[in-house]
Amino acid sequence: MDFFELVQKRKSVRKFESKAVPMSAIEKIMNAARLAPSWRNRQSWKFILVTDSALKKQLIQCTDSFNQAWLGGEFAIVVACGDPRRSGVRDGLPYFMVDAAIAMEHLVLAATELGLGACWISAFNEEKVKKLLEIPEHIRVVALSPLGYPAKKDSLAGAIARKVVKSKNRKPLNEVYTLNKWE
Numbered sequence: 001m002d003f004f005e006l007v008q009k010r011k012s013v014r015k016f017e018s019k020a021v022p023m024s025a026i027e028k029i030m031n032a033a034r035l036a037p038s039w040r041n042r043q044s045w046k047f048i049l050v051t052d053s054a055l056k057k058q059l060i061q062c063t064d065s066f067n068q069a070w071l072g073g074e075f076a077i078v079v080a081c082g083d084p085r086r087s088g089v090r091d092g093l094p095y096f097m098v099d100a101a102i103a104m105e106h107l108v109l110a111a112t113e114l115g116l117g118a119c120w121i122s123a124f125n126e127e128k129v130k131k132l133l134e135i136p137e138h139i140r141v142v143a144l145s146p147l148g149y150p151a152k153k154d155s156l157a158g159a160i161a162r163k164v165v166k167s168k169n170r171k172p173l174n175e176v177y178t179l180n181k182w183e
C-alpha cells in the first residue's frame with residue numbers, strides 16, 4: 001500500500017475477530033517498531049505483547065470502564081513501555097514518551113499495512129499494569145493497544161467513541177502549519 005493510502009486507511013479499531021495473528025506478521029510489525037528513531041538512538045522503548053487469555057483479562061481490568069466495554073476480542077494487547085533512564089529531558093520534556101510514541105505508531109501503521117487493527121489506549125492504571133506484568137519500578141507504561149484482525153462491524157462502544165470524539169474530524173491544513181512564524 002502506498003504510504004498516503006496507509007495513513008488514510010489507519011483508524012482506531014475497537015472490535016476484533018477472534019483469529020490468531022501469525023508470528024510472521026507479529027515479527028514484521030515489531031521490526032517496524034524497532035526501526036523507529038529515538039533520542040540519541042537510545043531506543044528507550046520495550047513492548048510486551050500479552051496473548052495469554054487469563055493475563056489479558058486481568059490486563060483489561062486495569063483499563064477504565066469505557067475501554068473495558070470493547071476490549072477482549074483482540075489477539076494481543078500491546079503494552080508500550082519506556083525507560084526514562086535511557087532517554088533525555090529537555091526543559092522538562094521527557095523524551096522517552098516521544099521515543100515510545102514514535103515506535104508505537106510505527107507498530108500501528110505496520111499493523112494497518114498487514115490488514116490488522118489497533119487502538120491507542122491511555123486510560124489505564126499504570127501501577128496495576130506494572131504489578132500484573134512484573135514491570136520494573138523505573139519503567140513507565142506509555143500506552144496500551146489491542147492488536148488483531150478488525151471485525152467487519154464496529155462495537156457499540158467504538159461507534160459511540162467515534163461519535164463523541166468526532167474521530168473523522170481533523171483540523172484544516174491552514175491550522176496545522178504555518179510558514180516561518182506561529183501566525
Ligand SMILES: Cc1cc2nc3c(=O)[nH]c(=O)nc-3n(C[C@H](O)[C@H](O)[C@H](O)COP(=O)(O)O)c2cc1C
Pocket residue numbers: 010011012013067119120121122123161165166167168
Ligand atoms: C495518546 C492517545 C490516547 C488514546 N486513548 C484512547 C483510549 O483510552 N481509548 C480509546 O478508545 N481511544 C483512545 N485513543 C484513540 C483516539 O480517540 C483516536 O485516535 C481519535 O479519536 C482519532 O480517531 P482515529 O484514530 O480513528 O483516526 C487515544 C489516542 C491517542 C493518540
